[in-house]
Amino acid sequence: MARRKKGRDVSGWLVVDKPAGIGSTDVVNKVRWAFEAKKAGHAGTLDPDATGVLVIALGEATKIVSSITDALKAYDFTVKWGTQTTTDDASGEVLETSDARPSREAIEAALPGYVGDIMQTPPAFSAVKVDGRRAYDMAREGETPELQARALYVDELSLDDARGDAADLHLVCGKGGYVRSIARDLGQELGCLGHVTSLRRIWSGPFELDRAVTMERIEELARTEEIDQLLLPVEAGLSDLPVCHVNQIAATKIRNGNAAEVLSTEADFGDLTWAAHQGQAVALGHYRAGQFHPSRVLLT
Structure with missing residues (x-):
């Protein structure tokens, strides 16, 4: 048994x-x-x-x-200029220092280059796998993982405050973004080096x-x-997606894994959406030609 x-x-x-x-x-x-x-x-x-x-x-x-x-996620973070660390945050060992400090104008001029569809290389101390091993495990053992740049969508990157050795920034980005990489790359581009000293996620989807x-x-x-x-x-967790309203008969069909007629929806053809009966989630799926096609059935 x-x-x-x-x-x-x-x-x-x-x-x-x-x-x-x-x-x-x-x-x-x-x-x-x-x-x-x-x-x-x-x-x-x-x-x-x-x-x-x-x-x-x-x-x-x-x-x-x-x-x-x-889904998109938003972060408030602080970058300290003048130091690059092994982890790209305050927990790592110092790799290099610089006496240079960027002006507010220089920081603001650099930010647009990090908005939109960009390529980003993850930090050495990250959960990314290299040949089946976590990069952070390799880094802790003294190895240098060869990490490939990955596509990242950045919706917004703005400067909230700049004060001598540090700057406060706001980031909205898609899946797979590393705030530490933003700080590292900005520091290198501005010629002053940099690492994250504080990071707070303020919303997620x-x-x-x-x-x-x-x-x-x-x-x-x-x-x-x-x-x-x-x-x-x-x-x-589904409130950011369009909803397909269905009746009891359709809900039963959907829970059995079958497509069913939709009563009403604001979804467009092919949209990722969810089916609801009397306000209760039935499944996650796609809307096509008046029908809801389930991909994940919910047994709530």
């Missing part, structure tokens, strides 16, 4: 205000324990030293976590910081009936 998977069938989203000094996987494990959940995962990692929005998916929400992972809960609050309510009140519904 197969062993039953331990844990509760609890589904939804938890927006965590991740503190510095803890890894994203550690947060997921803590949340899974606190909710006694069968399944949990995160929608886009944060560096251990970074803070802010870390979206945790529980239960059925794990089926659509890609809708958040692929439809989830914003004002909806986030602290680790202290999670620990306070861990394994109590009240903890479920912290969860957002599965539908909250």
Whole structure:
């Protein structure tokens, strides 16, 4: 007889205000324990030293976590000029220093080159795999991983403040972006070197910081009936996508993996969308010629 998977069938989203000094996987494990959940995962990692929005998916929400992972995300970060480190942030060892400092005008003039579709080389200390190994494991062992530049979409990069040795910036980018690489590349282009000293994610897809809960609050309510009140519904993770409204008969067809007629929608042909019956998510899929075609069925 197969062993039953331990844990509760609890589904939804938890927006965590991740503190510095803890890894994203550690947060997921803590949340899974606190909710006694069968399944949990995160929608886009944060560096251990970074803070802010870390979206945790529980239960059925794990089926659509890609809708958040692929969404735009926003960051506020500070770059310190004059030093390049092994990790491109304050936790690394100093590789090189410079006495040069950029003017506000020079910084603002450089920023447009990092907006739009760009190519970005990840930091040596990153989770990118090289020949099956994590780059950060190679770097910790003294090796120099050969990382290839990757495509990245940057929606916005703006300067909030510039003050001598440091600058505060705001970034909105797509999946796979490294803020540390932005700081490194800006420092090199401006001839002054640079690394990240603080990094905070302020929103991720439809989830914003004002909806986030602290680790202290999670620990306070861990394994109590009240903890479920912290969860957002599965539908909250789909609010940035157009919805296809369907009736009960269509919902049953969709849950069986079949295409079905749509009552109403604002989706265009081929759009990624989700089907809803009486406000409840039925599946994630695509809209084509009056029908919803499911790709991930939700059992909420």
